[in-house]
Amino acid sequence: MLSSCVRGPWRCPPGLTRLSPGRFMGTHGGTDPKERLNSPKRAKEFIYRLQPADRACLLQELREFESMAAAQGQQEPPPLTPAQIRLILLHNGIPFVGFGFLDNAIMIAAGTQIELSIGVTLGISTMAAAALGNLVSDLAGLGLAGYVEALASRLGMQGPDLTPKQADMWQTRLSAHLGKAIGVFIGCVLGMFPLFLISEDDDEDEKKKKKSHPKS
Template sequence: MLEGQLAASRWRSKFGRPSKLPRLGDVDPTGAYCPFPEDWLQKKFAESVPKPTSRDLVSIGVANSIPFIGFGFLDNFFMLIFGDYIDLYLGSYFCLTTMGAAALGNTLSDIMGIGSAFYVERLANRIGFTPPKLSPIQLDMSCSRNSANAGRVLGVTLGCLLGMCPLLFKKGKDEENEEKVEQMIAEIN
């Protein structure tokens, strides 16, 4: 009889869902205590941890941007070099379009980027661009994550722009055509 009354007061929904979920420390109708959630203590501790200072957030952003500058530079640099050579040498042989050659160049560039990511990060740490000494809770705060992501975005953007430097040394189509015409004239004479 008592179990029926407890169940009637707890299960009220026609779908069998509890009408009131037990909260921390509440006693459920069977007389047992509601268990502590796994991360409850960590959340309580996180409330007392101060947020990182603005200087720490800038330092997080800079420390995250430096490796991405290197990655963006290497990625664009090798993509332009590989794509140009693939288009020039293999494009006509395999009937590749310029976009196909660019896609293959990007694939090879990404392989190079993955292979060099460890070395770029290690070089950045050796130069002295390390994140500030913050607790794991401070590094997991949304302001820290946003700062790190902003640094990565700015770093890869700057790196990609710098990685476009092979375009400065590439001859234009008009210059190539003029050279071909000059070579043909020289061969005729």
């Protein structure tokens, strides 16, 4: 899902920044709120987290969205074309390839180093080292998520031109979630490449050296 003011194909006006994702990477929490904004309290909490330029951008896009919806009235929305569905899949999937890749790659690399260093010294289990590696991956995601979004935006992949009613169709939402799932899956698989660089025999030798020379 490329950065956008709202969940749709409309862009922010020139000169205004887009909403930063603020998400963890990979399969961790995303930009979508865990609870729907169906109460004034939740809506206020969401608005207070935005920057002034983001609020201005969001307000303008909401006004355009509502005016388009009012103009359409009770018209039946046209069905999504195969080209629109493909764009929705790509638009939502490409950034999540990057998130999944970085999430898995950092977690594996950090977890391995933690197990060979802190793990041997403190005698923690492999699962505990993996949990610490996941912690490092999450912390890295706080700083790298914005760069992934910026890189995805530079690819020029824009969402399809949808009407407000089309944006609310279940086919649109399903395609968006499917695109994210496919993107995360591909990214996580690609992010397993550190496993090819790690030899189990080398790990065992390193652990033995650490245990025999704990102060080194």
